[in-house]
Amino acid sequence: MRKPSLHPLTWWIWAIGLALSVIRFNSTVFTFVCVGVVTVVVFLFRDDAPWGKSFNWTLKLSLWILIVRTVIGVLIGVPIPGTTIFTIPILSLPSWMPGIRIGGAVTTERLSAALTEGLLICTIIIIFGAAASLTSPHRLLRVLPVYLYEFGVSVVIATSALPQLVTAVARIRQAQLLRGQSLKGFKSWKRIAIPLLEESLARSLDLAAAMDARGYGVSRKRSRYRPIKWRYLDSIVVASAVLAVGLS
Amino acid sequence: MIKFANVSLIYPNSTTTVLENLNLEISEGEMVLVIGSTGSGKSSLLRLINGLVPHHTGGILAGDVSIDGISTQLVKPGELAHLIGIVGQNPVNGFVADTVEEELAFGMEALNLPSDVMRKRVEEVLDLLSLAALRSRSIATLSGGEQQRVAIAAALVTHPKVLVLDEPTSALDPIAAEEVLSILHRLVHDLGLTVVIAEHKLERVIQFADRILYINGVGVTKVGTPEEILMDSPIAPPIVHLARALGLKEIGVSVREMRRMTQAFRTKDFLRATHSPVSGDTKIISVESLGITYAGYRALKSISATIYNQEIVAVMGRNGAGKTSFLKAIAGINQPDSGKVRVLDLNPQNLKGKDRRSAIGFIPQEPSDLLYGQTVLIECTQADADNDVAVGTTATLLDQLVPGVSLQMHPRDLSEGQRLGLALSVVLSANPEILILDEPTRGLDYQAKRELVSILIAFAKNFSKCVLLATHDVELVAELATRVIFFADGEIVADGSAIDVLLSSPAFAPQVAKVMAPHPWLRVADVIAAVENS
Numbered sequence: 185m186r187k188p189s190l191h192p193l194t195w196w197i198w199a200i201g202l203a204l205s206v207i208r209f210n211s212t213v214f215t216f217v218c219v220g221v222v223t224v225v226v227f228l229f230r231d232d233a234p235w236g237k238s239f240n241w242t243l244k245l246s247l248w249i250l251i252v253r254t255v256i257g258v259l260i261g262v263p264i265p266g267t268t269i270f271t272i273p274i275l276s277l278p279s280w281m282p283g284i285r286i287g288g289a290v291t292t293e294r295l296s297a298a299l300t301e302g303l304l305i306c307t308i309i310i311i312f313g314a315a316a317s318l319t320s321p322h323r324l325l326r327v328l329p330v331y332l333y334e335f336g337v338s339v340v341i342a343t344s345a346l347p348q349l350v351t352a353v354a355r356i357r358q359a360q361l362l363r364g365q366s367l368k369g370f371k372s373w374k375r376i377a378i379p380l381l382e383e384s385l386a387r388s389l390d391l392a393a394a395m396d397a398r399g400y401g402v403s404r405k406r407s408r409y410r411p412i413k414w415r416y417l418d419s420i421v422v423a424s425a426v427l428a429v430g431l432s
Numbered sequence: 433m434i435k436f437a438n439v440s441l442i443y444p445n446s447t448t449t450v451l452e453n454l455n456l457e458i459s460e461g462e463m464v465l466v467i468g469s470t471g472s473g474k475s476s477l478l479r480l481i482n483g484l485v486p487h488h489t490g491g492i493l494a495g496d497v498s499i500d501g502i503s504t505q506l507v508k509p510g511e512l513a514h515l516i517g518i519v520g521q522n523p524v525n526g527f528v529a530d531t532v533e534e535e536l537a538f539g540m541e542a543l544n545l546p547s548d549v550m551r552k553r554v555e556e557v558l559d560l561l562s563l564a565a566l567r568s569r570s571i572a573t574l575s576g577g578e579q580q581r582v583a584i585a586a587a588l589v590t591h592p593k594v595l596v597l598d599e600p601t602s603a604l605d606p607i608a609a610e611e612v613l614s615i616l617h618r619l620v621h622d623l624g625l626t627v628v629i630a631e632h633k634l635e636r637v638i639q640f641a642d643r644i645l646y647i648n649g650v651g652v653t654k655v656g657t658p659e660e661i662l663m664d665s666p667i668a669p670p671i672v673h674l675a676r677a678l679g680l681k682e683i684g685v686s687v688r689e690m691r692r693m694t695q696a697f698r699t700k701d702f703l704r705a706t707h708s709p710v711s712g713d714t715k716i717i718s719v720e721s722l723g724i725t726y727a728g729y730r731a732l733k734s735i736s737a738t739i740y741n742q743e744i745v746a747v748m749g750r751n752g753a754g755k756t757s758f759l760k761a762i763a764g765i766n767q768p769d770s771g772k773v774r775v776l777d778l779n780p781q782n783l784k785g786k787d788r789r790s791a792i793g794f795i796p797q798e799p800s801d802l803l804y805g806q807t808v809l810i811e812c813t814q815a816d817a818d819n820d821v822a823v824g825t826t827a828t829l830l831d832q833l834v835p836g837v838s839l840q841m842h843p844r845d846l847s848e849g850q851r852l853g854l855a856l857s858v859v860l861s862a863n864p865e866i867l868i869l870d871e872p873t874r875g876l877d878y879q880a881k882r883e884l885v886s887i888l889i890a891f892a893k894n895f896s897k898c899v900l901l902a903t904h905d906v907e908l909v910a911e912l913a914t915r916v917i918f919f920a921d922g923e924i925v926a927d928g929s930a931i932d933v934l935l936s937s938p939a940f941a942p943q944v945a946k947v948m949a950p951h952p953w954l955r956v957a958d959v960i961a962a963v964e965n966s
Contacts, residue, residue: 231570233530233570233572322528322529322530322534323530323534325528326529326541355796355798355801356801358796358801359794359796359801359802360801360802362763362765362788362792362794362796362802363789363794363802363858363859364783364784364785364786364787364788364789364818364862366785374804375804376804378806379800379801379803382844383798383800386525387525389488390520390525391525391526392488393479393484393488393509393520394518394525394526394527395528396484396487396488396508396509396510397482397484397509397510397516398510398513398528398538398539398542398590399510399511399513399514399539399543399590400510400528400542401510401542402508402510402511402513402543403542403543405544406541406542406544407540407541407544407545407546407547407550408541408547409533409534409537409540409541409547409550409551409554410533410534410537
C-alpha cells in the first residue's frame with residue numbers, strides 16, 4: 185500500500201483534538217478506545233524512517249509512567265474511604281508535614297482513582313507520541329513561519345535528535361554486547377546513556393551549524409520549492425478529530 | 433577570493449594555538465588541499481572560511497578572514513551562504529530534509545530564490561552529480577557515497593563561489609571517492625569554482641590539488657605547490673615515499689608522473705620474490721553457506737569461507753556490499769537465516785560475558801560506542817576488572833599502542849587515533865582469539881595508521897591469532913593484509929592472497945603497484961626488498 189502524503193500539521197491537529205476529547209470525556213473505555221485507534225493508525229501510516237520507530241518507545245515510556253504514577257498514587261495521598269483491599273503500615277512523618285500520609289489502607293477506590301489518572305496522562309503522551317512518529321520533523325519545519333527562527337532550529341534539532349537517539353541506542357547496545365557486557369540492570373543503562381548523550385550533543389551542534397551555514401533564517405522571507413498542499417485527506421483526518429471533540 | 437590576513441586562532445582552555453599569523457590568498461578557480469595530522473586544526477581552518485569558527489564554536493580570532501571582500505567578522509555564517517557551500521565531515525549530521533530533492537532545495541528556500549529558478553537549478557545539480565535517479569529517495573536509505581554526493585549537490589545548488597569540504601572521501605570506497613573528486617575537478621575547471629578541501633588520504637586527492645596548506649598542529653603553517661610541500665613533509669602518500677626510497681631528485685604526485693620518472697628503474701631485471709602465503713594451520717572461523725536478510729533485502733547470499741590463525745583478512749567491497757553484515761555474523765550479532773557460523777567450533781551467538789571477550793574482540797565503526805568511562809583510567813581499570821587481569825594491564829597496553837595518553841583525559845577529548853587505541857587496548861586486554869575491526873581508518877592520519885598496522889601484525893604473528901577488518905583503504909590493505917575477501921552485492925567475488933586480489937583489479941590496486949606494474953609489488957618496502965635482493 186502506498187502511504188498517503190499528508191500535511192505535516194494534520195497529525196498534530198488530530199492529536200490535539202483527540203487529547204481534548206479524552207480530557208473532556210474522562211471515561212476509561214473511551215481512553216482505551218483512543219489508545220487502540222492511535223496505535224492502529226501509527227502502525228498503518230508511519231514512515232519507515234527513524235522517527236517512525238519512536239512510537240514503540242513512547243509506548244514503553246508511558247507504561248513506565250503509568251506504573252510509577254499508580255504506585256505513588258496508592259502510597260501517598262489523602263485517604264479515600266471504601267472497600268479495603270489490603271493495608272500497608274503507615275510511615276510516621278514529622279509533625280511539619282501534616283495532611284500527608286504514606287502507606288495505610290489501600291482501597292479499591294484509591295487504586296482505581298490512581299489508575300485512571302495515570303491512564304489519562306499516558307493516553308495524552310501516547311497521542312502526541314503518535315503525532316511525532318507520524319510526522320517528519322523536517323517537513324514540519326518547512327511549514328513553520330520563518331520568524332519562529334530560533335524556535336524552528338530547536339524544534340528540528342529536538343525532533344530529529346530523538347529518533348536518532350533510538351537508532352543510536354540500538355547501535356551502542358550492540359557494541360556493548362560485543363564487549364561482553366550484560367544489557368540488564370541499571371548499570372547497563374549508565375553504560376549506554378553516556379556515549380549516547382555525548383553523541384547526540386555533538387550531532388545537534390553539527391546540525392545547528394549546518395543549518396546556519398546554509399543561510400537558514402537569514403532572509404525573513406522564504407520561498408517554497410514544492411509548496412506542501414492541504415489535501416482533502418488532511419481535512420478528513422482533522423474532521424475526525426473535530427468530531428471526537430464534538431461528541432465528548 | 434579567500435584572504436587570510438595575519439590570522440591567529442586559539443580556543444579557550446587550550447594551551448596551543450591552532451593557527452599563528454597565517455597569511456594566505458586563494459584566488460578564484462584554485463583547488464587548495466589542507467593537510468595535517470588529526471587534531472591539528474584542519475577543520476577549524478575550513479570553518480574559519482565561512483565564520484562558523486568563531487561564531488559557532490567560540491575561540492579567539494585575531495586578524496581577518498575575508499571572502500570576496502566580505503569580512504567574516506562583520507557577518508554571520510548564514511549571510512555568506514550564497515557565497516560559500518560547506519560540506520562537513522559527517523554529511524549525515526547536517527541533513528535537514530528527508531528526500532534528496534527537498535534537501536537540495538533547502539538552501540535555496542532559505543535564500544528566498546523564486547520557485548522557477550529553484551526548479552532549474554535542482555535539475556542542473558541532479559545531472560551534474562548524477563543523482564537524477566535518486567531524486568525522490570529518502571536520504572536515510574542512501575549509501576555513504578550517495579549521501580556524500582547529495583551533500584555536495586546541496587552545497588553547490590546555491591551557486592556558491594567557494595566550496596569547502598572536510599574529508600569528503602573518508603567514508604567512501606576507492607571508486608566512489610574517485611567519482612566525487614573528478615566531479616570537483618571538473619567544477620574547478622569548468623566553472624572556476626574555488627575549492628578548499630581537507631583530506632587524510634592524500635593518495636586520492638593530491639593529483640587534483642593546485643596548492644597545499646600544511647598545518648603542523650602548533651600554529652605553524654606552510655603553503656606551496658604539492659611538490660614543494662611533499663618534498664620533506666612527514667605526511668605524504670605512498671608514491672612520495674616511493675620517490676624518496678628510490679632517491680629520485682623530483683617527486684611526482686600522480687601515478688602517470690611517477691611512471692615516467694621510474695621508467696629506467698622498471699626495465700631493470702629483478703629476481704621474482706617468492707610469496708609464501710602466511711597462515712597457520714588451526715581453523716578459527718568457519719562460515720558455511722551463510723545467508724542474511726534485513727527487512728526483505730538480502731545482505732548476504734550463501735557465503736562460505738574458512739579463516740585460519742595468523743591470517744589478517746581484509747574484507748573489501750563497495751559501500752553496502754555486505755562487509756559489515758559478514759563481520760557481525762562472525763561476531764554473532766546477526767541472526768543468519770541460512771547456513772552456519774562457527775568460531776572455535778562454537779556458535780558465536782551463544783557467547784556471553786567473559787567467554788565472548790576472550791573469543792572475539794570487536795571494534796565497531798564508532799570505537800567510542802564501546803567506551804563509557806569518564807576518564808581513560810576508569811575505562812582501563814574497568815577492563816582489568818572485567819577480564820580478571822592484573823591491575824594496570826590495560827593501561828600498559830594502551831601506553832604501548834599509543835604512548836603519551838593522559839589517564840585523566842575524557843575519552844571524547846582524545847584524537848581519533850588515540851580513541852581507537854583505547855578501544856583496542858580495552859578489547860585486547862581480554863586476549864581474544866579473533867580481532868575484528870569495522871572501518872578502523874576513518875579519520876586516521878598516516879602516523880596513526882602506521883601504528884595500527886604494526887599493532888595488528890604483531891597481534892596476528894606473535895600471538896598466532898587472526899584479524900579481520902573491513903576497509904576501503906587500499907593502501908592499508910597493501911601494508912597489512914595477508915588475504916583479501918572481496919564482496920559485491922552480498923556475494924564473495926574474490927578470495928585470495930592480498931597480492932593476487934589487489935593486483936587483479938586496477939581500481940583497488942595500491943599506488944606503488946600502479947607505478948611499478950607489471951612488477952608485483954604492493955608496498956614501498958617490497959620495492960626496497962627487491963632492489964636489495966637483486
